[in-house]
Amino acid sequence: MSVTIAIIGAGSIGFTKKLVSDILCVPELRDARIALTDINPRNLAMAEEIVRRIVEANGLPTTVVAEGDRRRALEGARYVINCTRIGGLEAYASDIQIPLKYGVDQCVGDTICAGGILYGQRNVPAILDFCRDIREVAEPGARLLNYANPMAINTWAAIDHGGVDTIGLCHGVQNGWRQIASALGVPREELDYICTGINHQTWYVDLRHNGRHIEKDELVAAFERHPVFSQQEKVRIDVLKRFGFYSTESNGHLSEYLPWYRKRPDEIGRWIDMSDWIHGETGGYLRYSTESRNWFETDFPAFLEEAGQRLDPARRTDEHASHIIEALETGRTYRGHFNVKNRGIITNLPADCIVESTGFVDRFGLNMVSDLTLPLGCAATCQASVDVQRMAVRAAVTGDVDLLKLSVLHDPLVGAICSPEEVWQMVDEMLVAQAAWLPQYADAIPAARERLSRGTVPTRQWAGAARREVRSVEEVREATAARRTMGALGQRPGA
Template identity: 75%
Template structure:
């Protein structure tokens, strides 16, 4: 088989290597073309060297191209993947630091809460530019596989306004399933489950281990006695006890989508674990990504050397992209969990929402399982987030700063902490700080600056309740 796969944001070097290696594990895909594109020529050149090394070492007839010209990369592509982070670490840093001045302590800030909403404002115009290029120069009927966060907002905008069939992809469901298999003492292939909801708030509503249905009490007991998860996933276990179902998302992620666990700094330690950033550390993902970027820059020769390992040593990952493409191209059926417009798939969530739920892929494309009903508490939590997402997408499309403020005001965690005056001041500050990545708000920035100059809202310089400093490459090496 010969077709073209384009990867936008390919400078996410480690992730791109994983996606491409997975594709090359499909025997029929040895002759495909991989088109890499990124606005950062340095990162693009690094990933080009790595992918070309993989192709050379494994004697593949595949073709690899790399260009900063996105339209060139997309020309003739049948599948397009997006891994972009608009604004990079500079904008991401303000997603965390500015809300902290108003008392909003985020672990990740890339999906919901103040940081995730602003991230969506930066990404959505760019996502729509991608869609325009796909419509104009990609292969007719090309599929857009979006890995970029905020997943629901990006996928919502692309499907509603981009004119391109877009499927949102995330690995949270797979990772949560791995945890469940471990606490139940079964192999992953002995576990069956239905997981449904919205991205990062997806719920394991039916679990079978070796064909036996697993009830709430057994799952709680398994997590509470597990020597690691009982310590790292305290918040998720608490939600499991109260809601009756387990959530896909990590302890740190889940903590910032709900209004109850991060609103009082003095109580945060009760719910998080500092053994790794993902369990609730303040700005944990920002620190992690900063360290990994520095590490990669320093140790690039080592990563290039690792690319010399034969593909026989690479275990194909659970990332959906290669499995979807394999199913469409070969007819080998793949079951996974995908982000698409609801349209009745989940009965008790809004029709226009982007939901994450089970589906099957074959030569006819993606076929979702319809008629799912969430437990009422799960539906209520998801619905609150969907309302925020809907307003956020509309604000990003129109540049309506008042609607943006209303979206942030209705965010569950922000609303638990901030007054309306604080939200209005915080959004003004975020929009001014990120103006270079927010072209749709250009007309709103001067007035926002004037309001900032006259504001009487009190802020504070605060690092958060559980902040750690960024480690140097030397410190990372000494840590093992």
């Protein structure tokens, strides 16, 4: 009997296309039943059309279904992949815009910081709904593969409160590995590593080129002499120098998890690079996501044409999902980095937290490497985030406004910028703005609205230290064409 793989949030069309293409590169999975579901009927229809085109173009026996009813899509599923963005761009915009009024300048705002914590409050009720449906209608023992951020908060809630076997998946480790290999000027396949920590704050604690250990000074020198990375990764390089270990996450991501690089507006420009949003632009991911949505809706025929190409297993990506499913179904061992409960994996982080670390998957399941110890500086920054995440999860499950505010207050960057009074008012403002996606706070919203009406904390309309306007579809098309031209000529953007 073929396996059923359900994708919740399949309207994230580009990512769904990538995941399905990867899955169908595995011969043993080509007769799978792919069940797509999304709350947006238009996006769901486009996703279905693209997946059917992939199947038809490759003459595969795959069954494709698209269901607006999530429970029907999950019926009999052995694997459920979560790609949702709860609240969409409307809610996400307030994650960025409201904290700016209080001086909190975020690049991404989807993990911790004020935006990431509120994003978690929107996600957890949905995650628990997904888990209830999985328990009730999916195949017994079904696994949830969670790609949605905030990764640690979502995975923590699913395991502790959803009762579903959940693995959190991110591609930060792979991206950092490729970057390190490029900086060192060595083939990727010659570079081995052990990476451990928490999601988006994972550390390359051991790097080896053909068995030779790469020391800190060699890695620092490689990044500082690189013509591109030396400009784009200033925060990561500074952290490498001071901590002794390279972090997985982009310059923009890392800068908002720490209290030192984005707290003074006049210094933010020193640490970021505006050549691409991911290097620290204010609200960069919000701008990118908005442009991507507009571009996709306009250029859907081109995506559909691309979906009609023959699958090439050699071009299968290193997104974890297909490799995990392959390992569990065939026994072919897969090594990767996964978000799971700690329980002794990292000795100097709490047992209950979600860590991202090295593990192996085969027919017997996921087996994590245990008894790893983080360097003290790396552990300290992770611990600060873990405490924030723990409070955020409990607040999201219980609807405890006071605990939510304490979570935001203890966030490293927010705490470096805001007073307690400012945090209390900022959270009230975000609760009111996002009330439609926060069912657990329904009874608390009227009081938050009342407090806001009497608020005494002054705010300002601030675009941030490094903001760019959302580009039109025409401007995105021109930039895309220019990148393709430079790529064909072997040039880098900005070179």
